């Protein structure tokens with residue numbers, strides 16, 4: 001299929017998560033694109049039934065494009081540990097889920113440590129898939145990764161999710177210790193967005 005450029009100046013962000021919406025809106029604003037979120041439009045949240053980051057990002061972007069009639073962007077991200085054959089992977093958020101529906105990332109990170117501590121292989125990576133979907137069903141999807149090692153105990157207060165146990169290759173600080181601008185320059189989300197921007201966005 002031929003690559004499609006984004007001609008629209010406004011798109012729907014298929015997220016109900018305010019933090020993600022802010023981050024993605026800022027990246028798009030750099031290319032002169034305004035956003036409205038699926039949350040603001042009151043669109044339903046589709047179930048993430050795919051087994052890959054690209055699959056889930058595509059499913060969410062297509063659902064929003066069909067429901068809103070607008071070009072829509074969705075992301076799906078997660079943390080993978082080599083010694084755990086890539087787990088938690090697409091189940092990254094689920095590992096933090098508590099019986100009362102809240103998320104406990106300290107517990108999720110402790111689970112990684114409990115399962116992986118016996119392996120000398122400390123390699124880990126974050127992945128981020130970004131998908132752009134058009135109402136006619138066309139999709140462009142991209143995968144960005146940030147490689148490094150998992151560390152224990154958790155370090156730093158700045159990030160979110162699994163940031164305190166991830167030190168990117170070539171860096172001394174964890175994602176949660178470093179200046180957020182540094183994280184945003186080298187993160188999996190930045191890598192995916194660069195690919196998407198190069199392929200589909202008008203030059204800013």
Ligand code: IMP
Nearest residue numbers: 075076077078079092093160161162163
């Ligand atoms: P999603 O909302 O389905 O994409 O789930 C993403 C999961 O991966 C959540 O549990 C996040 O906390 C975690 N995650 C994704 N990106 C990052 C990151 O940059 N730092 C830390 N955790 C992340």
